[in-house]
Amino acid sequence: MCAKVLILSGSPRKNGNTELLCGRFADGARDAGNEVEVVRVCDLDVAYCTGCDGCVKTGKCVFKDDMEGLRAKLLAADAIVFSSPVYFYTISAQIKTVIDRMVPFYADLRDKDVYIIVAAADPEESMLELAVEAFRGLTRDCLDGAVEKGVIKATGVWEKGAVNGTPFMDQAYQMGRSV
Numbered sequence: 001m002c003a004k005v006l007i008l009s010g011s012p013r014k015n016g017n018t019e020l021l022c023g024r025f026a027d028g029a030r031d032a033g034n035e036v037e038v039v040r041v042c043d044l045d046v047a048y049c050t051g052c053d054g055c056v057k058t059g060k061c062v063f064k065d066d067m068e069g070l071r072a073k074l075l076a077a078d079a080i081v082f083s084s085p086v087y088f089y090t091i092s093a094q095i096k097t098v099i100d101r102m103v104p105f106y107a108d109l110r111d112k113d114v115y116i117i118v119a120a121a122d123p124e125e126s127m128l129e130l131a132v133e134a135f136r137g138l139t140r141d142c143l144d145g146a147v148e149k150g151v152i153k154a155t156g157v158w159e160k161g162a163v164n165g166t167p168f169m170d171q172a173y174q175m176g177r178s179v
Contacts, residue, residue: 003113003179005029006077007038010084010095014040017119017163018085021154021172025081025117028176036176037073042094044070046101055104067101075105079113079149079179082138086120086131099138106138111145115175118151119168121158128153150175 007026011018022038029036044066054062061067074080084091091099102109118131132151139146152175154168163169 003029003034003078004076005034005036005079005081005176005179006073007036007081008083008095008098009038009040010042010082010092010098011040012042012092012094013085013160016085016160017154017157018083018117020161020163021117021119021152021168022081022083024169024172025115025176028173029079029179030176032177032179034079034179039070039073041070041098044098046070046097048097049100049103059104061101061104063101067098070098071102071105074102074109077112079115080109081115081117082135083117084119084131084135086118086122086128089127089130091118091131091134096134099134102138102142106142107144109143109146112139112143112147113149113179114139114143114146115149115179116151117154117172119154119157119163121156123156125153125155128155150178 047063
């Protein structure tokens with residue numbers, strides 16, 4: 001079965017380690033016959049949530065920006081990859097902004113397969129736990145029927161491209177192939 005795979009690259013650094021891992025996941029998913037789209041969230045015009053509660057009242061966000069198009073892609077996807085570099089123990093501001101803006105429709109994101117990719121300079125895997133938990137909080141507590149299918153915690157990758165030649169790249173490819 002061909003799945004629609006949406007990869008949300010939460011890295012602000014073009015061709016950074018997180019983005020490279022997303023690319024390998026995409027390669028694997030495409031090689032397995034799936035339809036894949038990678039979205040660099042930092043390239044989107046997505047306003048910060050202001051907590052105005054407009055979406056609670058109307059079901060739609062008061063901001064008219066790129067989140068509307070991303071909403072359609074998220075709803076259409078069978079599998080979603082959430083990814084981020086880890087900055088100060090958690091996810092990047094870019095991917096967090098997208099998550100915050102999912103409030104008007106997260107209840108409609110049902111029965112999705114979810115994959116998580118995080119990368120950090122620190123060699124200790126424990127450094128990545130809060131970032132993984134940020135994504136799990138969304139998927140476990142907000143997305144009905146979501147099934148976590150895989151997690152990659154790339155450690156010790158600071159410099160741009162440091163993830164190349166590591167086992168993490170093969171793990172990302174194989175995880176993509178498993179979709």
